[in-house]
Amino acid sequence: MEYSKLAKITIEKLRHDFEEYGYIAEDDIIVPVYLALRLEKPILITGAPGVGKTEIAKVLASVFKTELIRLQCYEGLDENKALYEWNYQKQLIKIQLIKESSSELTEQNLFSHSYLLQRPLLKAIQAPNKIVLLIDEIDKTDEEFEAFLFEVLSDFQVSIPELGTIKARHIPMVVLTNNGERELSDGLKRRCVYLYIDFPTIEKEKKIIRVKVPQVGERLVEEIALAVNYLRHQLDFKKKPSISETLDLANALHILGAEMLEAEHIKKTINLLLKDKEDIDLFFKELGPEGLIENIRKR
Amino acid sequence: MQSYFENNFFENNFARFVHILRHLGINVSILETLTAIRALTYVDILNRNHVKMAIAATMIKNPDQREIFDQAFDTYFAPPEIKQHQENAWVEKQAETIRLLEEAETDLAYKGESLDLSEQEKLFYAKLPEEEKRKIREYLAASNLPDDRYSRFKPTLESQVRGSLRYWKQRLGETDDYSPQLFDNQIDDPVMASIINELGEDSSILYEDMRRIGKQDLPKVTILLKKLSRRLATKISRRYRISKKVVKLDLRRSIKANVRYGGVIFKLHYKQKRIQKPKILLICDVSGSMSRYASFVIQFIYGLSAVIKKIESFIFAEELEYVTPFFANRESFEDTMVRLIGKSNIWGKGTNLGAALHTLREQYPLMLTSNTVVIIVSDTKSLELERAEEELNKLKRKVKDILWLNTLPQEEWQDHPSVMKFKRYSQMYECYTLAHLEKIVRKQFLH
Structure with missing residues (x-):
């Protein structure tokens, strides 16, 4: 499906296309994404790390066969890094060259498109096609940048004093992700369609493992999904295992030649699921590999 | 009073639903309402699930509000007989x-x-x-x-x-869990009033007075508090913020960096202002009237201290006790509490804030710096009010700020002279439910 066919999408078609690109999603994810596309509004996706927030932007780019422009947010990110910057060095070289030759230099020559360094937001606005703009981890930026951002996102135009106003040729599909480290402003939230992604159910996780690591046998798929689900809900970890970590585990177990989950496998691979020493200690203290196996076999 | 059947058309019903959400504490703007109506034109209006998801995606922007939204939706969009x-x-x-x-x-x-x-x-x-x-x-x-x-x-x-x-x-x-029904004169629509009343009463433990939270709800409270303290901890543990208010050129670094280009200032360096993290000093009242609240607040600090090292905690009743070391061992919260209450000589006794603050000033002067934010959790009921007021004033001069989380409902503040006295030297917030605690954290620290 290409972006020109955006107007013809349906919820069913979108779900089908997402699945085709390996993203298993139920209506609770597909409906907000579909609405964001139809309403031409940014979609703000919140959820724990590793539940597949960023993946949605990547899949959208694949589904609509278009470019993905990514703006990774961090503390201290400003307009220069996000929107545009004048290529100061190139301008200096130009001045030096002009000095040495006798040709004439006007200010206009120095502030033209060739001296403009386009950053992701400007690139997205100037793109010739409808692209996917991923603004990743928006909660890492400061409030001031957030305010600037929602101005850009509401009008899809920017003003560069030396060049004038640049308006988007096509309104990009904007995906903002948020890990919930900071409360976002109401202004930004109001302008977006909102999607909260929780950890998947056992059934959904099984489906994801089957699609992403097809070489793993059915019994192992079932037991991995049960084990990860059990760990997420029964123990109080600082960082719960995410979907990507489940997939790492599935891959590792396949490499180890496992056909079913054994205590020995868990001992060898637990640090693929738990990435914090306190969490690993807690696992061995409260449950242990044998305990985990026993609990999932009961279910 | 108009009957439900008289105004049964879409826009009216939808506006009433939005009104209900606002009464239940969910802020829905006009823009969001209009977006939701537009969104409904893109989904099958007969598919109840899709309608619900479309409204939620456009109007509910906080996962904590989802539960109350679901309840309101299910109750409001019910069959006519119901x-x-x-x-x-x-x-x-x-x-x-x-x-x-x-x-x-x-x-x-x-x-x-x-x-x-x-x-x-x-x-x-x-x-x-x-x-x-x-x-x-x-x-x-x-x-x-x-x-x-x-x-x-x-x-x-x-x-x-x-x-x-x-x-x-x-x-x-x-x-007893006894509270009179609120009688809201402003809502004359019986369906709306009944939903607001029903869901308002039934609202989660977030809005329950902390001392009335039953044992059965404690695991839920623990999860909530943990979530809250982690959010706060993330914010505080960020190393510094770059001040963008004044972007100054760092001439010294710029010249140094550009020597290699023969003195042409080719690469610019800017000064970055580093803001130090505040030190937090928490003083929690554990006297008889406060001990129930104290266990929740201490649970909250327990979560914070897991991530932030620079947090000092004290408890007080008749005297002050330093309790930071109890949290340093990273035992489970229950074990920590058992040890703390077992070793404490003051838990559940009378209150003397003046004496406690005096001890703090005398014995722990190094903890009180211009970068320290003091958080006091207390219902302000204390012996020797004048002394307490004087000590609070002295403390205020030494530290950056004093935040007072008051467990008395705000409507009762005017009846307590102690509140009026202490309010002069601190920023006082009503804090007797988890929702209050959440709001203070959000507005004061996460903003």
């Missing part, structure tokens, strides 16, 4: 409230004229046990003097009755 039933039930409930109010007005009168009490106070009276009502009535009858000192006596009587009702409210509040 709605009619809700309407009837609400009309009956209101009639009962009016009857109770009239009864209270007749009883609480002086020389044939009703006392000037709030509706809530009257309703509270009406729901008191008969024995207590009789005592108040007898007292009023005995005060009915046969002379003309009417105008002088009425306000005194009113304040005495009010005081007696407040006493009962506190007593029943501690022993």
